[in-house]
Structure formats: C-alpha cells, structure tokens
Amino acid sequence: MNKLVEVKNLKQYFKVGKGQVVKAVDDVTFDIYKGETLGLVGESGCGKSTTGRTIIGLYEATGGEVLFNGLSVHRKKSAKEAKELKRKMQMIFQDPYASLNPRMTVADIIAEGIDIHGLASSKEERMNRVYELLETVGLNREHANRYPHEFSGGQRQRIGIARACG
CATH class of the missing domain: 3.40.50.300 (P-loop containing nucleotide triphosphate hydrolases)
Structure with missing residues (x-):
C-alpha cells in the first residue's frame, strides 16, 4: 500500500x-x-x-x-504547489455549522473548491459535480438549493465532507 x-x-x-x-x-x-x-x-x-x-x-x-x-x-512551495496541496488536503471541522457560511446555498458551499481550483469547465459541469458529491455523502440533489440552517448536525457534517471532496 x-x-x-x-x-x-x-x-x-x-x-x-x-x-x-x-x-x-x-x-x-x-x-x-x-x-x-x-x-x-x-x-x-x-x-x-x-x-x-x-x-x-x-x-x-x-x-x-x-x-x-x-x-x-x-x-x-511555489504558489502553484501550495494551491495543488490545498486541493488535495482538506480539513473537515468538528463543528459543521460554524464552518458553513449561512448565507450560501449548499451548492455554492460544495462548489467553492471546484471554483477555486477550476475543476469544472461550465456551470452545468459544476452542478453535476455538486449533485454527484451530494449523492456520495447520502444527500440528494434537492438539497443543493437549501441553506445550512435547514439541516441536522449530521447532514451538515456530510455537507462539509462533500465540500472537502470537491
């Protein structure tokens, strides 16, 4: 291994x-x-x-x-190396509510890393990646347009995991 x-x-x-x-x-x-x-x-x-x-x-x-x-x-590290390391190493915080911006939708929270690292070439590809990540952590695409306060603590933790995987 x-x-x-x-x-x-x-x-x-x-x-x-x-x-x-x-x-x-x-x-x-x-x-x-x-x-x-x-x-x-x-x-x-x-x-x-x-x-x-x-x-x-x-x-x-x-x-x-x-x-x-x-x-x-x-x-x-060079700026490029530092950015690549940040893309590959993510921290999922213990308190999911404190780490999620209450003014952003779940889709925008999850897509933040996708946007920063240029991992989607179109809005459609971006949303498809968000939907895929939501499903990976046991949520569904209907959750994408909601806000963090609308979720339980466990669901918020899964949003944090989806964001880290983006």
Missing part, C-alpha cells in the same frame, strides 16, 4: 507568556495509507485539532516532519 501521509515526531508548541511554552502536540508519529481512515480521539484540549491544523499546514510545525505523497507539507 502507498503511504499518503507520514507524520514524524510532530511538535507544536505555543509561547504563552514570558518564557512559558505550552506543548500542544509533542512527538506525534503515525502513517496514513491510501484508502485508510485514521481517527484522532482524546479529551478536550489534548491537541487533536492542533495536530490536524499542523498536518495540513495551517500552523507551521515547531518540530518534526509532515509528508504528503512523499513531499514536505512545511517546506517552501
């Missing part, structure tokens, strides 16, 4: 005052293989979200290394 993500001795420390440091993530190592799912579990405040944010490059790691398809996530 192919290693998709390699996390080696990841550290994420934050300075919180004069000489004080909080070790949010300290020496985390794991691999994720293509087709595999990894769940990070633990009590509130143990560093799960910080680990995720550091892995996808939202935070610069204090130490260690993160490789995606063999390439370092934290090395300097």
Whole structure:
C-alpha cells in the first residue's frame, strides 16, 4: 500500500507568556495509507485539532516532519504547489455549522473548491459535480438549493465532507 501521509515526531508548541511554552502536540508519529481512515480521539484540549491544523499546514510545525505523497507539507512551495496541496488536503471541522457560511446555498458551499481550483469547465459541469458529491455523502440533489440552517448536525457534517471532496 502507498503511504499518503507520514507524520514524524510532530511538535507544536505555543509561547504563552514570558518564557512559558505550552506543548500542544509533542512527538506525534503515525502513517496514513491510501484508502485508510485514521481517527484522532482524546479529551478536550489534548491537541487533536492542533495536530490536524499542523498536518495540513495551517500552523507551521515547531518540530518534526509532515509528508504528503512523499513531499514536505512545511517546506517552501511555489504558489502553484501550495494551491495543488490545498486541493488535495482538506480539513473537515468538528463543528459543521460554524464552518458553513449561512448565507450560501449548499451548492455554492460544495462548489467553492471546484471554483477555486477550476475543476469544472461550465456551470452545468459544476452542478453535476455538486449533485454527484451530494449523492456520495447520502444527500440528494434537492438539497443543493437549501441553506445550512435547514439541516441536522449530521447532514451538515456530510455537507462539509462533500465540500472537502470537491
């Protein structure tokens, strides 16, 4: 099997005052293989979200290394390389309501990545991709014109997953 993500001795420390440091993530190592799912579990405040944010490059790691398809996530990249990495690595947030814009329809939320990365050549192709993603996560095309507040928490989570897959 192919290693998709390699996390080696990841550290994420934050300075919180004069000489004080909080070790949010300290020496985390794991691999994720293509087709595999990894769940990070633990009590509130143990560093799960910080680990995720550091892995996808939202935070610069204090130490260690993160490789995606063999390439370092934290090395300097061209704008094109950074955009391609963002297209391939997405984070699905724990609180789906907070991560979905309440003023956007579900179709526009899901299509945001499709638009940014130029993955559809026409409005028709864009909507067909949105419908496909909705169906992939167990929703249907009629949901496309609704707004996030019209869905349950579980349905909102699936919208977030569809957006990440777009």
